[in-house]
Amino acid sequence: MAGSGWAPPRLDEFILTERLGTGTYATVYKAYRKRDTREVVAIKCVSKRSLNRASVENLLTEIEILKTIRHPHIVELKDFQWDSDHIYLIMEFCAGGDLSRFIRMRRILPEKVARVFLQQLACALKFLHDHNISHLDLKPQNILLSAPEHPQLKLADFGFAQYMSPWDEKHVLRGSPLYMAPEMVCRQQYDARVDLWSVGVILYEALFGRPPFASRSFTELEEKIRSDRAVETDLVVEAVKKDQEGDASAALSLYCKALEYFVPALHYESDARRKEAIRAKVGQYISRAEELKALVTSSSKNLLQRENPARELLREMAKDKPRLCAALEMASAAIAKEEEGKDDADTLELYQQSLGELLLLLAAEPAGRRRELLHAEIQTLMSRAEYLKEQMKMREAQSMGKEALAEPVRSTCTLQ
Template identity: 55%
Template sequence: MAGPGWGPPRLDGFILTERLGSGTYATVYKAYAKVSVEGPSRGDAGQRPRAPSALQFLHERNISHLDLKPQNILLSSLEKPHLKLADFGFAQHMSPWDEKHVLRGSPLYMAPEMVCRRHYDARVDLWSVGVILYEALFGQPPFASRSFSELEEKIRSNRVIELPLRPPLSPECRDLLTRLLVRDPSHRISFQDFFAHPWVDLEHMPSGESMARATALVVQAVKKDQEGDAAAALSLYCKALDFFVPALHYEVDAQRKEMIKAKVGQYVSRAEELKAVVTSSNQALLGQGASGRDLLREMARDKPRLLAALDVASAAMAKEEEAGGEQDALDLYQQSLGELLLLLAGEPAGRRRELLHAEVQSLMARAEYLKERVKMKDSPWGTDSLDREGLSESVRSSCTLQ
């Protein structure tokens, strides 16, 4: 910190100018990042992490922020938005097993173990992430209160934190939020599980490896395509596109960027063709099993458990035809298959067993197809940049099976 009459402190990579203010723990200066005349390098492009990535960077160094809140998450710009963590006035070295009891941070975002003045460790940051996510989704934190005593009373309560019905959340988002907002830190999601969670999806962060991984998947897709395995080829093409998107984010050379976009356009076109083939073949597969399914029902009149399981499978097929019903249909398929597999194991040899085995095989194929369909539909495409580059709608529609 600079003393009276001194200039601003020095910080590698930045030019510090005027002092904006100071508090008990820190002094804030206005700063500009140094950029060479040649423009940002590829290492510069890779150092623009999202907030979870920044949190992982801190965790790997046993640093806890201890004051995570929306005001401390900065947006670099509207044109090319990047989230950055700020205000490390309370930050300190603290491993998950290090216990503290000093009150730090902002009450609305403090973990219960901190608010209630109990020992706490680095997992308090995970609770704060959950509160921030909740507020971003629903417009207010889960324990909005008029006073600290009211806040403390709400946090001490054993009532389960219920998520509003609107806006509707994806299963992955709902799962993450409920696992973050757990009062008991020993049952809260771990840092490892948080960073590996599919909704956080750090795997597809822009990096120098994005292009190589996309290319490797395309090679596999082309091979499956040549072998006539349309479903496998489509799945691989879409997985490749999941890495081409961050590759576009990472690439700073305009000419190479255009080359990647051209390649992506070709793969999108092929994915469109394969989507039609896969959809047609799966509809045919479903129709072919109709006669055997009806016969199985006739032979299962004395088996109420079998009839009930078949009814669940029928409900899954109906749900699959509804717009947006893919996940519900998949859940019903899995429920039906769980029961049918048990019944198949106890079914004696004979015609009914043959029909039951064929039905299980058909439903398993349908469930696998639907699982891929759900995964592709929810795949993160990085629409913020793709919308500007004219690819998002094509990519999204190609890899959402109808």
Template identity: 45%
Template sequence: MSRPSSSRPCSARTNTGNLFPSLQGFVFTEKLGSGTYATVYKAYKKTGGRDVVAIKCVLKSGLNKASTENLLREIELLKKLKHPNIVELYDFQWDEKYIFLIMEFCSGGDLSRFIRTKRTLPERVVKKFLKQLVSAMLYLREHNVAHMDLKPQNVLLTSSSNPTVKIADFGFAKHMFDGDKESVMKGSPLYMAPEIICQKTYDARVDLWSIGVILYECLFGRAPFASKSFQELGAKIWNDKPVELPYGVNISEDCGDVITRLLQRDPDKRITYEELAKHSFIDIEHSPSSSSLQKAVSVVKDAVTEDTKGNYSNAIKLYCESLEYFMPAIHYEKCENKKEALRKKVKEYMNRAEELKKMIRPKKDSEMRRSVSSDPMEELLDLSKDDEELQAALKVIKAAEIEESNEEYEKALTHYELGLKTVITYLKEDSNSRRKKLLSKQAQVWMSEAEKIKSFLDVSHLNTNDTSGQEEMEENEHLQTGTCNLQ
């Protein structure tokens, strides 16, 4: 709850001679950055756990009407917005000279400094950051909030080791409902959508363009329309030529697709928030979050139920689907003991899925090697000497039986289905009672075999390897080595 500070408006002098504001209960340690009317300091609480915080100190005398409105809007929004990828506002206070916003401290600095230090970022790291950024933006959309000033300087990193991104600075943000339009120019020119610069009317889709510019800059080390003047920037942005990716830079097809769809000059052609969340490069549904474990448990319960009922094919699919939620759940979990316990459970489920695969695998049927005298196929071929089309269909099915015996399941299924198509047609019209009776009986056997093969093929490709720990380890390695260290 907001309250005035009981401290008198004074400043504390450090051993370096710098003057810091003073706020009761906190010790200021260093300056983190400054803007037009505010300076941000690192500080810690004098009592309790001596938690480290960032305190944004806004000089009242520097506020005009517009900046006062921005500040009040930022406080109002941050009080309500609680998301793992949005900087948290713990409290705000004021005295005669300053307004203090006491906020979450992010020791990794901002994304802009990170990019400048590393020039370009590996796609794997960018993908992780982008997922977190999109997750926060979807949360804002749920609350009808548009940020309006997304840029690397306003994306903070929590630490120098395996960092999480946090969106900050909501001074230009506002509530925008579907259909709402804005006409006041807001944001930073290099990251502004074309409709802001050239049309002066826009809606919440401008944030999508800004995400595209940030993604581009992370991967290629510069913004797509870097310019020396505002006029030059406007000319580049409002150009019919599609945004081009730098030649010779190796990125995946999915990554390139999401960039070009974000950087569509026409907002009506730009990828939507819903499409962005489902895009294969981002796949928010399977990103690490507080709900990942809950989703995994729900799916695996259904798998166990299907397993118990003997619906093994469905059970295998569900066991494998649960892995897609268990992997991000393990990554999200901070406690090593809980991580290890989850890994063991996942291994149990995946081992069971492999057992079920073996159980439904079509068996080599010894009866397929019958003697000629007892083989129904030979009798059917003999009864169909006068019909070349039926004979051809039966020979195709015979080939399928051999292929099944040799575990060539895809070929066998194709030939079963091809032969059965003709056989079923003949069963409707056949006047030979002996042949029709035998053909009907065998058709049931062949359809059963085809169904077994189909069920097996549906699940045989599903991955049951528990790679959750390996993926997490690789990701941490990328973030901690010289290639991508924040320090």
């Protein structure tokens, strides 16, 4: 709901309530129509000041396209308005959030659910292509769900969409890198078929919980797409390399990430011989990950448990600041819980609460020795919180692997 830090714009016909999302040019709010119907809508508020020439053209194309199309799997544009500061797109409200959140909450989607979603997405896409429209920014964040239960997909956010005949070729870079077709990533001419590549990436993410070419830079993404190596083996090759170099922490993290790929592959593989080969790999990676975890945990605990005289000095200097004292006490409680072996979500939450408070206090702290100590303490606490988060993720990955290995070997043809 609306908090003290922001206030939604005012529209005569609507009451704007909670903020649903924020992008570069727009903020989306949930809203109610003031008339008797009390219809619930989503209102995309675009700040005129943030628009450059290209984004104005994109917005006009988005309005033009959405005004002329109606389809059960495409979000409906009900109306649009404007005032001196904003342009407002009044959209159909989708109570189920977006597909990205839906996947994250479930980790992976069952094949039968992914199949239904893909059919609905294909249906919307065929309708668009029949009308010579390419979306050009297909990704889970731009696919909404009509309701939390028994959802229908609704394709949304046509900010990059273009009228394109099947034979039209473009070269302007559009969309989100992780979901871009190779022609776009490699800056070549492309046509309407680039949407089909994005659909494939979305399907992979639905089944495996992450996109196939996760990368830290555009260059790395291009290298991965150009590579003819199997997607899931990249992590293993890198893990083995780090292992051989003696970087136990990095190797452990990579082995656990590899498990996140192999476990769903093990679940869905129907060929008995390939399934057995995957089982052997999963067992091998779990075994090595456990050996590395023992090494990493031992060295990290030794490092983290060393006396910290600066922390004690900071506490002394904070005695006249009750709020700072309270935040430091909360951080100490988190450290104590972690050192007792309670490396769980409650301990992480304590770290995050204390860091949130300490960062606010740092912003208001004048220059001087206390500020320097506070800055250093925040960095230390962030490192501890990140270490704890990584430990929790690794434990979850190993648990998934063990559960998969414990399942009886059987064909998955019953899932078809």
